[in-house]
Amino acid sequence: MAEFGNGYILGFATVVCIVSSLALAGTHSAMKPMQDLNMQRSFQKDVLAAVGLPEDDKPLTGPDIDTLYAERVKIVIVDRDGKVHEDKSLDDAKAALTAVKGTADAPEYLAVYERIDGDKVGAIAIPLYGRGLWGPISGFVALGADASTVTGSVFFAPAETPGLGFEITSDWFEDQWKGKSLVDSAGASKPVKVVKGKASEMCADDPTHCVDGVTGATLTCRGVTEMVGQGVRFYEPYLRGLRANGG
């Protein structure tokens, strides 16, 4: 290693920067298509998991996800009054969601993911968006054909603390939603809430509307409760229509 003049040092640093940028840009563009496909499959896999597919619980890989998703999942766009819009797409629902960002208003269009069993709808998943302690959380709650009984759930918490708030993405938390109900005994809409501690102790009188909380993650759990409450409120007109039609 020798001593060099300032001009050389600056020149060397510039060359290092340019070569590094080119290497990174090149790698990123080469890998982008494959990465996008992975992201898309990861999302589809989560939707499938929420609506209880595949039935045999076998781990799915690559193209199998594409096939199963294309065959069994149908996206339906409804408005906030519960009317189905055949002419709208997922992009309209996304745009509507962005439009009400930061407010408590229901988006104009909402997406529903239907599981197709032959010629009827076996389950529906509604997407949820909310706030955790450190950042956005999201998820799906899946309902059975009666549009009331919860058949599955998936949660995402990219910014929450591992071991605490991030626990809402673990199997034990997601699995306990199965069998809960979004209506009360009189048939009125009633969301499931996350209690502090054990649901069996905290709300023994109403076990179908409570799930266990995560110790040390009270605020994240409150975020989940709010998110589910809001989702149930937004989708209420549509769900009521389904219940009236007997699913």
Next chain:
Amino acid sequence: MGADVSALPTETKAESGFLGAKAKKAFVDPLSDNNPVTVQILGICSSLAVTTQVQQALVMGIAVAVCTAFSNAALAAIRNFIPSSIRIIVQLAVISVLVIVVDEVLKAYMFELEQRLSVFIGLIITNCILMGRAEAYAMANPPWPSFLDGLGNGVGYGMILLTVGSFREILGSGTWFGFHVVPQFAYDAGYANNGMMVLAPGAFVLLGLIIWAQRTWTGYRES
């Protein structure tokens, strides 16, 4: 005059060749006698974080080995052109580029595993083993031995990760590479997985035991 020429420190062909003694030493030394984890006590953070499952440990070990090998080789190739006043940031730039490339490739071809390793792939950049080998070896040696030195250190690190990972996964989850290795009758007879093994303290205890065993075996003493 008349000094014995063979006593002078000139490298013979056998020592400096492609697979000569120097190259061999560069690769073999860090596997045990100078292991980066158990002897130099480097890279401890990730050895604790990514060893709950063997598969994660394996991929992490390979990623680090690839990064140390190629960063060492690249830096050794340009070592005579790097101004000493900015050498550390140049080392960091080369290491960062390699780590990001590895991360991008994993995202494209091993997506789910990459998601589980999450931030720890990116943190290879700050893994002391990489900077340490760049500064201590690659700055003073030609590319080929530097490559082997980097590879040896990466493999040495990976071996420890795999050992810790195997113990943690078998004792903590009853599986190895995801396959059940603890038979069902053991659970029926009252055997339970050790919960501490899936947490960081379990890794600490295991790593301590491994360091003890390895140092007893090699006879290494802190000076």
